[in-house]
Amino acid sequence: MNVSYWELKNWFTNVDYTVVGSGIVGLHTALRLRERFPDSKILILEKGILPDGASTKNAGFACFGSLSEIIEDLRNYSEEEVIQLIQKRWNGLQLLRKRLGDATLDFKPYGGYEIFLKEDERTYAECLQKMPFINEILKPLFRTDVFTKEVDRFDFKGIHEYLIFNPFEGQLDTGNMMQALLKETIANNILILNQQTVKEFHDSDKGVEVHTTDFTFTSKKVLFATNGFADTLTNGAVxxxxxxxxxxxxxxxxxxxxxxxxxxxxxxxxxxxxxxxxxxxxxxxxxxxxxxxxxxxxxxxxxxxxxxxxxxxxxxxxxxxxxxxxxxxLGSHKKPIVEQLSPNVYCGVRLGGMGVAIGSLVGQELADLV
CATH class of the missing domain: 3.30.9.10 (D-Amino Acid Oxidase, subunit A, domain 2)
Known part of the structure; x- marks a missing residue:
């Protein structure tokens, strides 16, 4: 790449932290690093024109799991693990709302509903039967019943009589959310380079040598926030x-x-x-x-x-x-992977389809590993 002295000086010299991925996790990681290290040089590398993956492509659900999803999780994980995961998602949503504000997010607390197709008799019956138990184990977190049954008022067809309502769910504007996060990142003197794919990296006692599409540079620390593209990074755990x-x-x-x-x-x-x-x-x-x-x-x-x-x-x-x-x-477990991979390389990935809920918290936890 034809790199000038000015480009080398301002973008690629004395880089303290390089965050790979400018989605929900990556931007929260960078912002948290700025809070912890006010005078550091922080660079974000993004392979897309806009954040690739799901951060600008999701449905904008502010949710933490439907009743049937929670029941299914209890078949695969311990009760304590499921409650911890729900708490992380809930805390992540509150962190996101606090950082950006409900007006910016266009957050609407309309609640969430689970509907059951007529042919899905087994799941419908199980949800009605286990709803009191799920409400009981979630009561320490929400202080009241999370799930209640309601008669369908929306004139849906081919479904069972009752919907399961959750007043703690909401919806937000994904575009507003990501645009606001990007603005805040730039305002905090964090550099973002788009259309740069990290081809390889080498960790040593001098830092991490990062090879991208167009150039090579050294960063003291590298933090990967690449979620759905982290299969190689995590040896298939994502x-x-x-x-x-x-x-x-x-x-x-x-x-x-x-x-x-x-x-x-x-x-x-x-x-x-x-x-x-x-x-x-x-x-x-x-x-x-x-x-x-x-x-x-x-x-x-x-x-x-x-x-x-x-x-x-x-x-x-x-x-x-x-x-x-x-x-x-996704992966074999729904718990996000937030860990140190080598002395100067870290990752925060495997959000399990709950990036809006848990992404801000994973970004904060990732930055706090440093």
Missing amino acids: RPARAQVLITEPIPNLDIKGAFHIDGGYYYFRNIGDRILFGGGRNLDFEGEATSEFGLTEKIQNRLEQLLSEVILPNTPYKIAHRWSGIMG
Whole structure:
């Protein structure tokens, strides 16, 4: 790369901290480093034009897990682990709201709902049966019942009589959130370079030699916040998972407000003003969607449209305005990986599809490892 003296001096000399990834985790990491080390030089490297992955591509759910997801987690993890994970997600949401403010986030506390398709009798019955127990174990955290059953007032079709309501869920504007975080990062004298992929790095007693798409430089510490793209970094402990999403054109007199979960959280929808955003369907093709490549598939998009027309908007005409995909980071455990990889290299990854909730806290924990 044709690098000038000025570029070397201002961007690539005496770099204290390099954060790889400018998503929710990466930006919170950098901001926390600035709080701890006010005079340090902090550089963020981002491989996309905008933050790649899921930070600018998610659905904007301020949630911590539906009732059926929590019940499923209790099958795989101890009660203590599940409660700790919910607490981290809840604390992360409060940290995000405190940093940016509800007005900036366009945070709306409409609550969250879980709906159950008619054919999903087993999950519906289990959720109703175990709801009192789940409320009891969450009471120390929320001081009241989290989940209650409500009769459907939205005129959905093909579902069971009761919805499960959670008043602690909300929704926010993902674009506003990331734009505000980027502005705050720049205001704190943190440098961001886009379209720079880290090809390799070498840790030594002199620091970390970082090789990117266009140049090589040395940083005292490197912190990876690459979530869905961290499979190589973590020896396979993080697997990419693609999520496909669509959004409708504005729908006159839309009477749906809230964050909604279907089929154990594999499908999710919400209103954005008078539009419906609808995503999910990864469970139709786990193997095919375990990819770090952005894209859409006919099988999943057709299922989203089927549920949209038959269940969510059965008597309402609509048009699809836009479709996209994002890449999440999953693994054999839902607990995020926040750890030191070598003397000067750290990572905060595997957000388990809960980046909005837990990303700010993971970023803070990652910075505090230094």
